């Protein structure tokens with residue numbers, strides 16, 4: 001694997017671009033708008049500056065890393081890639097459309113992975129003529145820091161594809177965990193209902209947001225509290241994952257809390273909109 005394609009330049013996309021470029025891969029990036037590409041590159045640049053400040057990276061190394069990132073708004077930039085990681089909007093129809101396009105333009109042996117946090121790999125793969133080469137590669141936020149990648153096989157994903165992705169994951173310094181396809185996989189099925197429950201505790205007036213977070217930090221040894229984590233993940237993403245769990249399992253225990261819904265309707269999405277449960281201005 002030499003050339004890695006990344007679709008999407010949001011929080012996850014930018015992190016994935018950075019990790020591959022830092023490991024020496026040529027990274028081809030496609031986003032729909034120039035402004036999204038600029039935003040993605042700015043995120044990577046800012047993160048690398050953080051490493052320079054800590055004297056873990058030199059200016060020269062940063063220039064080299066940024067030089068390995070190639071961008072376009074045209075999807076044909078993906079043509080020569082050996083692996084594509086899709087980190088676009090968490091919407092099944094949008095993903096299927098993208099995968100159908102990629103299937104048409106990519107080399108026969110290109111593996112197409114999705115960073116979906118909860119959608120069915122089998123359904124995404126059904127939009128292609130290469131379901132054996134479609135796989136879930138689920139990174140965690142912040143991508144440069146978090147060690148885990150969940151590796152999810154769809155019904156038709158070949159063992160060969162899985163082995164290649166497991167090997168690549170280790171090569172970029174992450175730990176792969178193999179997961180059967182199921183709504184929310186492992187981490188989000190545990191983590192997101194926990195955040196949803198914390199929203200319920202806040203809405204019930206059981207404790208203040210600060211105390212809920214402090215309690216979980218000190219009582220469960222979590223690095224940040226569940227409401228701060230919701231802000232980090234994005235409350236829209238949390239809501240979308242709860243909706244998938246609720247719809248797929250049909251179990252009321254996964255009902256998104258009305259306050260979570262209200263926050264999203266108000267565009268209070270967390271860090272990315274500078275306000276969620278906390279203010280980031």
Ligand code: CAA
Pocket residue numbers: 047050054116117139140141142143144145146188191223224229233237
């Ligand atoms: N990008 C790159 N590096 C970052 C970063 C970012 N956005 N944020 C923090 N870091 C780095 C810092 O540079 C620092 O690095 P060093 O220790 O090597 O110097 C390290 O992370 C710790 O950062 P801080 O000391 O500034 O702050 P912290 O101790 O509070 O750690 C944190 C920040 C790593 C984000 C920590 O709070 C944490 O682990 N939070 C939980 C994260 C988590 O649970 N993520 C999973 C979310 S679920 C998900 O992503 C899946 C999904 O599908 C929704």
